[in-house]
Amino acid sequence: MVAPSKANLEDFFKPFHHFGGGWNPEEQVLPPQQEEEQTPGAQVNEPRGSYTGGAYGVGAPPPPPQAPGAAKKGADASAGYNKPGEGVNKGEGLVVGFYDKSCPAAERIVREWLQKVLKSNPYATANIIRLAFHDCAVGGCDASILLDAVAQGDKVEKGSIFNGVSLKGADLIDDLKMRFEEECPQTVSCADAIAFSANEAMAMSTGVRQRPLAGRRDSVNSLATAADQNLASPTATVDQMSEIFRKLGFNAEEMVVLLGAHSIGTAHCDLFMDRVYNFRNTQKPDPVLPLPYVDQLKGICTDPGTPQFRNPPVNFDETPYALDNLYFRNLVQNKSLLLSDSSLLGDARTGPTVRQMADDDMLFRKRFAELFARLTSFNVLTGNNGEVRRTCRSTN
Incomplete structure (x- = not known):
């Protein structure tokens, strides 16, 4: 191409x-x-x-960029970044009920949260579904789309010309992640937060409900150039x-x-x-x-x-x-x-x-x-790959 x-x-x-x-x-x-x-x-x-x-873009401004070395201790800055064809593909390692013991309320939290969000923002389903695609299409479903900065200082996916100010929904995931952290700290990954909310948005929009697969972990890298290469114009x-x-x-x-x-x-x-x-x-x-x-x-x-x-x-x-x-x-x-x-x-x-x-x-x-x-199971990080971020905007 x-x-x-x-x-x-x-x-x-x-x-x-x-x-x-x-x-x-x-x-x-x-x-x-x-x-x-x-x-x-x-x-x-x-x-x-x-x-x-x-x-x-709704709400508070993003936090300042991380200082060098802020990535996970002892890890290469790009070690957790899932590139097309690498890592776990086709949803391998994902299961239904992944959080049944560690965070049993996870799926209920998503459902009740989105029902509340839709009362004031009926456009949220479209925002979340789009966000999920833009995450998964660039290296896999690893929440790399949510990072505001990375340790090595590279321009992140949010800065891609295919995202930029037109990317919506990240603040919604911030809110959902906060609820997860209150219920079960550092347990539910940002990647699963995107996938769970997208699955619920899809169910509310189509009327077809299915329990989500889970077990994704979060990337510690995000590259605007990767988004430039894997997202494209609507006149294709x-x-x-x-x-x-x-x-x-x-x-x-x-x-x-x-x-x-x-x-x-x-x-x-x-x-x-x-x-x-x-x-x-x-x-x-x-x-x-x-x-x-x-x-x-x-x-x-x-x-x-x-x-x-x-x-x-x-x-x-x-x-x-x-x-x-x-x-x-x-x-x-x-x-x-x-x-x-x-x-x-x-x-x-x-x-x-x-x-x-x-x-x-x-x-x-x-x-x-x-x-x-x-789609939301594409090229995921599981097991000891990546991390479970405390906040979706930055690595641990």
Whole structure:
């Protein structure tokens, strides 16, 4: 896979505010302090727009960077960092009920905590699901996404152009980790906190409940360059997206199902504005989009010149808090905001799955739950690898 240059990526992502969040049935515009999300993807196709949704950045500022040598005593600074193809893969070493003796209330704590969070922030499910993908896609599900700094001083994943200010949900995990520490100190890892909360978010969004696998440990390293190489833009081609998902162990059919996470996302107008007003510099809308849909989007995205992050977000489908198959039903009607999503229908490798998911809502919900469990078990650290952090923002 040929990656674009860092300079090109930085230019491309300056306007990006990645997908997530939810739908307010009374209005298209999210309240100013609501949160934002993003999705799996691949390389840049064409520079355009901005994703939105999410929650990171709410509350207190992050702690100062750690001093050199603050990593786990006697450990190489990179020893706990799980790179693709290394460490424990495919969830080996993970079990259901891992904390039944050491922290028996763990799963209940997550469920009650998220129920409370959703009362004030209904977008939290989208934020957490996106955060889990961004953690697992970069070296494995090891909570490297949560670190604010590492001992060797390298730029961490939060600083990647694919994360940055658009990454939401880390503060939610901070809150959950604090609750774990109160109940059973230094027992539940940050990686399991992400996986448990993502599993609960998935259950609340799909209606399909399953007990989470556990036993993950936390990385002591985090590299922005790793995120740059393993996360990608929402305008990716099918080939580019397929390569990203292949490295995670998923085929084309499975990729399509997981991209159904867009069912609870939103996107800022600047992400798809050119599809509405000036597709490929034609001064016309993308001919694939139905004209009534174009008119609907123009009614929301009224000013193509609105500065990034200040234009309205638009929901991916009409059921923003439910991970259902409406996303696929809309794709079949060519009603998609993102160019990457639009490309799925016409490709022989992905089109049949789009139609299959559009025809069977329960099949989609069940398949998503199965595949999401696999995703959150990818390339984990277990046993004596890594550590169990006291706080998710820094190593011990």
